[in-house]
Amino acid sequence: MSQSLLLSQGKLEAFLACRRRFYLRSLRRLPWPAAPLGDESEEALARGQQFHRVMERHFLGLGIAPEEIDDGRVQHWQRQFQASGPAIPDGQLLPEHRLTVPVGRHLLLGRFDLLVVGEADGRAFAHIFDWKTGKARREADLRQNWQTRLYLALLAEGGGALRAQGGNGRSLSPDRVSITYWYAAEPDTPRTIRYTSAWHAQNWADIQAIVAQIDAALSQDNWPLTDDWDECRRCAYQVYCGRQTAGHDPLTATEEEESDELTDLSLEPQTP
Amino acid sequence: MAALTAVQNETIAANTHSFLLGAAGTGKTTALQQRLLRLLADGEPAYTLLVLVAEPEHQQEFLDAVHQSGLGPYADLKITTYTQLAQEMVALFWPLVARPGGFIHPHRPPTFLSYDLAQLLMWGIISAMLREGAFSDLRLRPQQIVSQLLDTLNRAALNGLSLEAAIERQIDTWVGEAERVRHLQDAATAVTQFRRHCLAHSLLDLSLAVQMFDTQLVKHPEFHRYFRERFRHLIVDNIEEQTPAGQNFVTQLMDSTQTTAVAYDDGGGYKRFMAADPSGAKRLRLNCKLAFDFTQNFVAAPEMTALANLVDNFLLHTNLPTLGAEKAVERVVNGRYRRDMTSQLAPLLANLVDQGTPTNQIAIIVPYLDGALHYLLTQALQEAGLPYFLLRRRSSPREEPRIRAWLTWLALAYPTWGLAPSEYDVAEALTLSISGLDPARAALIAERLYQTKGPRLLPITELPDWLAERIGAHTINLVEELRLWLEAQSPTLPIDAFLYNLFNDLLAQPRFRPEPDISGAAVCDWLVQSATRLRQSAQAIGLTTPAEIGVTFIDGVNQGLVTANPPELGDPPDPNGIMISTIYGYLLAGQRVTYQVWLETAATGWWDIPKQPLSNAFVLAQSRQPILWSTEEEFAIRNQLLSNIIRGLTNRCTGRIILANSDLDRRGLRQEGPLWRALQPARKA
Numbered sequence: 001m002s003q004s005l006l007l008s009q010g011k012l013e014a015f016l017a018c019r020r021r022f023y024l025r026s027l028r029r030l031p032w033p034a035a036p037l038g039d040e041s042e043e044a045l046a047r048g049q050q051f052h053r054v055m056e057r058h059f060l061g062l063g064i065a066p067e068e069i070d071d072g073r074v075q076h077w078q079r080q081f082q083a084s085g086p087a088i089p090d091g092q093l094l095p096e097h098r099l100t101v102p103v104g105r106h107l108l109l110g111r112f113d114l115l116v117v118g119e120a121d122g123r124a125f126a127h128i129f130d131w132k133t134g135k136a137r138r139e140a141d142l143r144q145n146w147q148t149r150l151y152l153a154l155l156a157e158g159g160g161a162l163r164a165q166g167g168n169g170r171s172l173s174p175d176r177v178s179i180t181y182w183y184a185a186e187p188d189t190p191r192t193i194r195y196t197s198a199w200h201a202q203n204w205a206d207i208q209a210i211v212a213q214i215d216a217a218l219s220q221d222n223w224p225l226t227d228d229w230d231e232c233r234r235c236a237y238q239v240y241c242g243r244q245t246a247g248h249d250p251l252t253a254t255e256e257e258e259s260d261e262l263t264d265l266s267l268e269p270q271t272p
Numbered sequence: 273m274a275a276l277t278a279v280q281n282e283t284i285a286a287n288t289h290s291f292l293l294g295a296a297g298t299g300k301t302t303a304l305q306q307r308l309l310r311l312l313a314d315g316e317p318a319y320t321l322l323v324l325v326a327e328p329e330h331q332q333e334f335l336d337a338v339h340q341s342g343l344g345p346y347a348d349l350k351i352t353t354y355t356q357l358a359q360e361m362v363a364l365f366w367p368l369v370a371r372p373g374g375f376i377h378p379h380r381p382p383t384f385l386s387y388d389l390a391q392l393l394m395w396g397i398i399s400a401m402l403r404e405g406a407f408s409d410l411r412l413r414p415q416q417i418v419s420q421l422l423d424t425l426n427r428a429a430l431n432g433l434s435l436e437a438a439i440e441r442q443i444d445t446w447v448g449e450a451e452r453v454r455h456l457q458d459a460a461t462a463v464t465q466f467r468r469h470c471l472a473h474s475l476l477d478l479s480l481a482v483q484m485f486d487t488q489l490v491k492h493p494e495f496h497r498y499f500r501e502r503f504r505h506l507i508v509d510n511i512e513e514q515t516p517a518g519q520n521f522v523t524q525l526m527d528s529t530q531t532t533a534v535a536y537d538d539g540g541g542y543k544r545f546m547a548a549d550p551s552g553a554k555r556l557r558l559n560c561k562l563a564f565d566f567t568q569n570f571v572a573a574p575e576m577t578a579l580a581n582l583v584d585n586f587l588l589h590t591n592l593p594t595l596g597a598e599k600a601v602e603r604v605v606n607g608r609y610r611r612d613m614t615s616q617l618a619p620l621l622a623n624l625v626d627q628g629t630p631t632n633q634i635a636i637i638v639p640y641l642d643g644a645l646h647y648l649l650t651q652a653l654q655e656a657g658l659p660y661f662l663l664r665r666r667s668s669p670r671e672e673p674r675i676r677a678w679l680t681w682l683a684l685a686y687p688t689w690g691l692a693p694s695e696y697d698v699a700e701a702l703t704l705s706i707s708g709l710d711p712a713r714a715a716l717i718a719e720r721l722y723q724t725k726g727p728r729l730l731p732i733t734e735l736p737d738w739l740a741e742r743i744g745a746h747t748i749n750l751v752e753e754l755r756l757w758l759e760a761q762s763p764t765l766p767i768d769a770f771l772y773n774l775f776n777d778l779l780a781q782p783r784f785r786p787e788p789d790i791s792g793a794a795v796c797d798w799l800v801q802s803a804t805r806l807r808q809s810a811q812a813i814g815l816t817t818p819a820e821i822g823v824t825f826i827d828g829v830n831q832g833l834v835t836a837n838p839p840e841l842g843d844p845p846d847p848n849g850i851m852i853s854t855i856y857g858y859l860l861a862g863q864r865v866t867y868q869v870w871l872e873t874a875a876t877g878w879w880d881i882p883k884q885p886l887s888n889a890f891v892l893a894q895s896r897q898p899i900l901w902s903t904e905e906e907f908a909i910r911n912q913l914l915s916n917i918i919r920g921l922t923n924r925c926t927g928r929i930i931l932a933n934s935d936l937d938r939r940g941l942r943q944e945g946p947l948w949r950a951l952q953p954a955r956k957a
């Protein structure tokens with residue numbers, strides 16, 4: 001196989017969790033029914049998405065008053081954000097922004113809830129903001145998280161593509177890149193993580209190593225089943241893999257359901 | 273890549289609004305893709321570029337061009353279709369449009385109705401009307417009524433007409449039997465009711481999404497600001513497939529972009545049934561400072577043009593040169609019956625493949641593919657060892673036996689819903705659920721154990737010993753396990769969870785199916801997702817109890833509602849196989865091939881337009897004067913469409929055409945349609 005893949009956070013995580021799952025889902029695109037979410041998870045997901053939409057509108061300058069929001073919880077989150085949201089630096093505000101960066105023959109993709117790019121002290125910077133409506137996590141955990149690592153690396157490697165006039169370089173200095181997680185559950189304590197050159201050197205090498213492993217798996221067409229049967233507890237391919245005895249975990253929605261495939265929005269009828 | 277022509281280079285370099293005009297195969301799309309790369313290479317951030325394509329499938333070509341260019345990182349490049357953009361923007365700017373757009377609860381977030389859900393909502397509306405005698409004497413199946421009513425809504429919005437104006441046009445221009453006016457009035461009642469329901473429940477089908485975008489958002493100052501600040505360069509491919517609403521958007525956007533490049537495929541406009549307005553699109557040329565004529569065809573040989581001319585001369589009474597047209601025809605395959613046609617065709621294609629033609633360089637194009645022709649054709653290809661795939665745009669889920677089977681079990685699990693599958697359905701479901709159970713034994717089980725009253729399956733103890741022995745203990749035990757499992761289901765379980773459990777906990781287990789059931793999984797995945805969508809929108813559609821949701825779901829599928837995202841039915845397709853496609857499916861996919869088979873060349877299907885008494889695509893075209901609809905006009909349109917089809921096909925054929933025909937159609941009537949007659953000189957030679 002020699003195809004070029006579009007690799008998002010979700011796909012990298014899938015590859016690391018179970019190569020077979022990565023192969024079945026992303027390469028073979030084998031449809032297998034996934035368990036529907038329970039009512040609670042579904043509601044939480046819908047609220048999370050609604051809040052992200054509210055924030056997107058806010059940073060586009062649409063100025064929507066909280067009382068215009070139908071859902072009480074989302075309304076509450078927005079009020080909290082207005083009262084104690086994180087400080088947003090001066091710069092160009094780019095809500096729901098995607099960045100695609102080549103790595104080898106593949107592409108890495110990130111989608112930021114809000115990206116602020118600009119100049120401070122005569123040097124370009126980029127700051128990602130990520131809104132979280134689920135359970136708050138510790139900063140130490142967030143530093144290890146693939147979302148943090150991939151997003152920071154993407155900006156360091158490809159942030160030059162963001163600057164309004166096209167910039168003249170492809171990268172931003174890592175120490176000018178940071179990410180802030182804002183949790184609706186803990187609005188006064190946003191977690192800000194600053195990137196560094198040393199961290200980037202290691203982090204980017206790690207990402208490249210994973211991509212090299214993907215390349216090796218592609219060339220050998222080798223997609224073993226995971227040894228960690230816990231992974232199978234949440235996996236749609238359990239029956240396909242013959243791992244029924246792993247049992248099931250209750251399904252919860254991840255907060256950022258990423259879709260990096262082109263979708264047919266399917267509102268249209270058929271052409272004769 | 274081949275060297276670029278002078279006109280392509282000029283297009284790529286243009287620094288103002290430009291219009292690219294030429295037939296298919298003249299390199300316009302390549303020029304647009306190179307223009308996109310040029311802008312990026314010049315340092316234009318991808319975020320400021322908007323590429324509008326006619327079909328979602330065309331997005332990938334532009335993305336691939338960027339990915340293969342080695343240009344490095346890029347951010348937020350938008351490549352989309354008009355309807356996707358309309359939906360996305362209406363969702364984003366909802367607070368600006370909801371109240372002025374007439375939504376009763378403007379603070380409630382919008383729910384977009386996929387085409388299958390829109391059909392279910394319309395189905396609910398017309399069911400009540402049918403009971404009261406509406407649409408009486410109209411010889412249409414309910415599913416056809418539903419789809420034509422949605423067509424009217426969509427065509428009105430895409431043509432920039434109000435619903436009232438669209439209804440009025442259809443009634444005012446009708447000259448035939450008075451009965452039709454009554455049907456059109458019933459149609460008006462149904463679509464008005466549908467629209468009211470959507471406005472009351474914040475539901476948006478395609479028509480309302482487009483109407484909101486076209487009449488509220490595009491002219492809204494906040495939206496203008498957003499677009500002006502963001503997009504500096506616009507690239508539009510296949511503007512001839514855009515509707516008046518789409519063109520309106522492009523025209524408005526051109527006021528604020530620095531450059532725009534618009535490509536017009538002369539002879540295209542294949543989406544006329546979805547309100548494409550090629551003549552309006554051509555007028556955009558006037559808004560462009562530069563116009564580039566693409567005349568060098570990279571695909572079609574002169575004999576192909578001659579063949580298309582031959583058809584034009586016959587249909588449109590032109591006098592175009594036809595010298596060498598016969599050279600475009602590789603062979604004429606002619607049999608008395610359809611079976612003769614397909615059995616002669618397959619070896620011919622196998623021969624081409626043996627001589628080195630890749631299978632993906634052959635396309636079989638057919639005006640319509642009914643079940644019997646599909647069977648005959650695919651059987652013949654299989655026998656000849658030729659891989660194939662169906663370019664399926666949309667499909668009706670009830671045609672898939674496993675969908676019927678899984679829904680049969682759903683109906684049996686909930687007997688109080690009052691849906692009793694037939695004994696045949698149960699036998700079929702048993703065959704598909706238990707590996708190794710043949711239809712004959714399944715029929716015997718169904719006959720003995722299934723009671724339509726209830727409906728229910730009886731315990732296996734009701735089987736006489738001789739029959740139990742004949743069926744085998746293993747199978748019998750599985751039937752019993754299935755029965756007990758169905759009985760144990762909670763009445764409050766949502767249908768999507770039921771379908772998921774049915775497959776994963778039971779039917780996909782090795783005792784039911786020793787090998788992973790990949791096709792079954794695809795079908796179940798589709799069912800679970802469709803059921804989830806319905807459940808999530810149920811309240812807004814007016815369904816409140818699990819029984820109402822379940823009955824609507826099963827009923828909808830059984831009524832033949834079509835889906836926009838069909839599962840892969842049957843064996844997984846071979847994307848490198850021979851493509852089998854309907855005419856417009858092929859033309860819109862835009863793929864070029866070496867050999868095209870024009871199947872059933874003598875069928876009038878090549879010249880037919882869909883019979884839609886409740887929704888006339890041509891009367892609803894914005895540019896048409898509201899004059900009476902006449903047979904002459906209809907004939908002229910049919911001729912023009914067939915002429916465009918043939919021009920489009922020949923422009924996408926790099927080798928030759930195979931004409932394949934049967935003397936008699938499926939009803940045994942002799943076929944001699946206009947295309948067959950038009951091609952007579954080329955057939956004879």
Ligand code: SF4
Nearest residue numbers: 018021225232235241
């Ligand atoms: S079931 Fe387990 S082994 Fe199979 S794909 Fe899923 S995680 Fe991997």
